[in-house]
Amino acid sequence: MIFKCKNCGGNTVYSPERKKMYCPYCDSESSEEKQVYETSELTVCPNCGGEVKVFEHTSATQCPYCDNYLIFDERVEGEYLPKMILPFQMGKEVCKNAIREKFKKCLFAPTDFLSEVRLNGMIGTYVPFWLYDYDAVNDFEGEGTKVRTWRSGNTEYREVSYYAVHRNMSVDFRRIPVDASVQMPDEIMDLLEPFGYNQMEEFKPEYMSGFYGEKYNMPADVVEERAKKKMKDDISQMMQAQCSGYSSLRTIRNDVQVNHAEQNYALLPVWKYDYQYNGKDYPFYVNGQTGKIVGSAPISTKKVLVYGGTLWACLTILMASVSALLKVL
Numbered sequence: 001m002i003f004k005c006k007n008c009g010g011n012t013v014y015s016p017e018r019k020k021m022y023c024p025y026c027d028s029e030s031s032e033e034k035q036v037y038e039t040s041e042l043t044v045c046p047n048c049g050g051e052v053k054v055f056e057h058t059s060a061t062q063c064p065y066c067d068n069y070l071i072f073d074e075r076v077e078g079e080y081l082p083k084m085i086l087p088f089q090m091g092k093e094v095c096k097n098a099i100r101e102k103f104k105k106c107l108f109a110p111t112d113f114l115s116e117v118r119l120n121g122m123i124g125t126y127v128p129f130w131l132y133d134y135d136a137v138n139d140f141e142g143e144g145t146k147v148r149t150w151r152s153g154n155t156e157y158r159e160v161s162y163y164a165v166h167r168n169m170s171v172d173f174r175r176i177p178v179d180a181s182v183q184m185p186d187e188i189m190d191l192l193e194p195f196g197y198n199q200m201e202e203f204k205p206e207y208m209s210g211f212y213g214e215k216y217n218m219p220a221d222v223v224e225e226r227a228k229k230k231m232k233d234d235i236s237q238m239m240q241a242q243c244s245g246y247s248s249l250r251t252i253r254n255d256v257q258v259n260h261a262e263q264n265y266a267l268l269p270v271w272k273y274d275y276q277y278n279g280k281d282y283p284f285y286v287n288g289q290t291g292k293i294v295g296s297a298p299i300s301t302k303k304v305l306v307y308g309g310t311l312w313a314c315l316t317i318l319m320a321s322v323s324a325l326l327k328v329l
Helices: 092-103 186-191 221-241 299-326
Strands: 001-006 013-014 020-022 032-035 059-064 068-069 121-151 155-179 212-214 248-277 278-285
Touching: 001 068, 001 248, 059 248, 092 248, 092 299, 155 186, 155 221, 221 248, 221 278
Parallel strands: 121 212
Antiparallel strands: 001 032, 013 020, 059 068, 059 212, 121 155, 121 248, 248 278
């Protein structure tokens, strides 16, 4: 499907700044009309007939010839229909400025690292996620100690008291996110958290116009262990807070029981900036809602050498000046 402007025929896209669809050609708002094309060739743009690069899990992309954003109906419907979507809250310009602000003090980064041309290459992608809900109960049994020390005369005394510790805690987890994309590194997606789910919307394909997208690559049961680990880690931290006040705490039994589990398929927004330098890739990921950035700036060897040479030259001149001054004195 393609969303066309009913006023001028241009490709309407979703604007994170305006929070609505608009036409970048005539600037009209909410003028979109969905056009569905019957075709079995996903790699052919239905608008201009140009060849489009479509991968196995691509659900939305842009035609390199007519620049129209294409959304593939069969990859956002049926079993691949997301229940929810978190629309982009940051547009490309805002995202570019955020990256410049974060890395502006990286003196040894390559000259073109923050250039307009390079940053313009970043793309916004809706990444498939499974969101897990758990109603869990943590039953903990342990042995705690409290140590009291005091001194009388020249003698120091130490008293250790032992306590039976039992805690039972019910915790309801909502929307624990786990990405379902093979292309996106799991550890990077975890670092981009948290997302604010208060801005989550019921899925509408209009939100995808103007961005790239993927359908889920892995079913919910395949990636659920990651969600359970997050749940158990959080429960452990909460239980430790409940059992504070002891000098030491030994675990005897720690049972976590899930009474109810549910998962929902959703799309979450991520900007990606791919920078190549000296044959190496430096990917940067930006949370499309909060602006959180994950990535490390490359180092220009040439800049380091130039800086080192300049510093050495300045020190040499300074030492020569000091030496000449001492001779005069």
